[in-house]
Amino acid sequence: MDIYLRKLDFTPLAAESLPVATPPAGMTMSALPTGSMSSNAMFAYRGGSFGSKREFSMTSFLVRHPKGDLLFDAGFGRNIEAHTQTMPWLMRQITTYKNGRSIGDQLGSSDYPLDKLVGVILTHAHWDHVSGLDSLPPKTPVWVSGAERTFISSRSSMTALVNSFPNVNYKEYSFDDGPYLGFPSSYDVWGDGSIVLVPAPGHTPGSIIAFISLPTGARYALLGDLVWQNEGVDIPAERPWLSRRLVREDDDLVRENIARIAAIHKRFPEIKMIPAHDSIASGKVPVYPSSTR
Numbered sequence: 064m065d066i067y068l069r070k071l072d073f074t075p076l077a078a079e080s081l082p083v084a085t086p087p088a089g090m091t092m093s094a095l096p097t098g099s100m101s102s103n104a105m106f107a108y109r110g111g112s113f114g115s116k117r118e119f120s121m122t123s124f125l126v127r128h129p130k131g132d133l134l135f136d137a138g139f140g141r142n143i144e145a146h147t148q149t150m151p152w153l154m155r156q157i158t159t160y161k162n163g164r165s166i167g168d169q170l171g172s173s174d175y176p177l178d179k180l181v182g183v184i185l186t187h188a189h190w191d192h193v194s195g196l197d198s199l200p201p202k203t204p205v206w207v208s209g210a211e212r213t214f215i216s217s218r219s220s221m222t223a224l225v226n227s228f229p230n231v232n233y234k235e236y237s238f239d240d241g242p243y244l245g246f247p248s249s250y251d252v253w254g255d256g257s258i259v260l261v262p263a264p265g266h267t268p269g270s271i272i273a274f275i276s277l278p279t280g281a282r283y284a285l286l287g288d289l290v291w292q293n294e295g296v297d298i299p300a301e302r303p304w305l306s307r308r309l310v311r312e313d314d315d316l317v318r319e320n321i322a323r324i325a326a327i328h329k330r331f332p333e334i335k336m337i338p339a340h341d342s343i344a345s346g347k348v349p350v351y352p353s354s355t356r
């Protein structure tokens with residue numbers, strides 16, 4: 064560890080027990096890895112060393128539920144060479160990428176009926192989370208929080224890629240279901256506690272975290288880019304200055320939400336925390352067509 068490491072403070076979560084969830088027996092979860100980017104650990108989290116390389120995995124998750132199948136984020140798509148051009152210039156200079164197969168191609172080649180998808184829930188609308196939308200039927204609903212929909216409409220350069228796609232079928236939702244594990248509000252997607260979305264703004268104005276509860280009792284939290292890698296939760300630590308400026312995030316809001324997640328992690332270590340770009344974390348979920356329940 065080096066002199067730039069600064070642990071964020073957090074207050075332990077007082078919750079007595081995990082929120083109630085009654086996921087149906089048919090519910091499963093799979094990972095769809097779509098590629099990776101490679102950069103230096105010093106860009107990954109504050110305190111990361113300059114000498115070591117870091118892989119940033121690009122993974123989508125399929126959560127099948129009797130009420131409807133949902134994808135979480137879209138990963139790398141079919142036109143990744145063109146899509147990387149929408150990254151900030153400096154970020155292009157400090158990263159290289161490895162393309163895998165898009166979500167549409169992985170699902171399609173297994174005869175998964177793509178029109179069965181009730182939506183893709185975006186943790187946020189940055190290019191590396193929407194690129195794979197180009198491999199899905201254009202009418203597939205793309206679920207975004209109201210704040211993220213407004214962010215997309217602002218046409219900031221950070222949303223250039225999603226705004227370049229014609230006729231995205233946005234489905235906007237709101238957080239009407241009350242506090243959840245220290246977050247002030249939530250959206251219980253199927254009403255059974257199996258998929259609960261909470262607002263976690265900062266990285267983008269409408270970033271979210273998705274809590275998934277499976278029939279065996281296994282629980283996951285898809286953190287999006289609140290932190291990029293496990294150290295962000297474990298230390299806990301924010302991103303280094305340069306990375307924060309490159310993505311133009313709100314530092315105070317990100318710190319507030321990292322503190323919430325660190326508090327949950329300490330109180331309920333059984334919830335598997337999955338930062339969007341940590342391959343060890345996403346590797347805990349079996350790769351499609353395998354699944355866990």
Ligand SMILES: [Zn+2]
Pocket residue numbers: 189191192288339340
């Ligand atoms: Zn990302």
